[in-house]
Amino acid sequence: xxxxxxxxxxxxxxxxxxxxxxxxxxxxxxxxxxxxxxxxxxxxxxxxxxxxxxxxxxxxxxxxxxxxxxxxxxxxx
Numbered sequence: 001x002x003x004x005x006x007x008x009x010x011x012x013x014x015x016x017x018x019x020x021x022x023x024x025x026x027x028x029x030x031x032x033x034x035x036x037x038x039x040x041x042x043x044x045x046x047x048x049x050x051x052x053x054x055x056x057x058x059x060x061x062x063x064x065x066x067x068x069x070x071x072x073x074x075x076x077x
Contacts, residue, residue, distance in 0.1 A: 005049045008061070020045040033048070039065060 009016070014034045020026040020042070027044035034040060038054030041047070052055055056066050 006045070009047055009049045010014055010052050010061075011049055012052055014051050016049045018045065018049070020047075037066065042076045 008054050011034065015031065016034065017029055019026075019029040019033050030042065030044065032040045032042070034049060034051035034054065038056045038068060039048055039050045039060045042049070054060075059065065
């Protein structure tokens with residue numbers, strides 16, 4: 001069973017930053033590069049960032065991200 005990320009952010013840029021929304025509920029600002037997989041889940045708040053120019057973007061948004069065993073980048077085994 002797959003758990004959906006709490007929020008999906010669609011980006012036209014391959015490089016994104018996340019601070020959890022800022023304020024008291026935020027987290028330290030982290031930067032991610034989406035070139036390799038077309039998406040990444042934030043290591044702090046689990047927001048999913050999807051690079052809309054990546055060929056796999058439609059599949060990622062449909063909940064079928066490409067299979068990858070690089071747990072460090074995707075947070076998935």
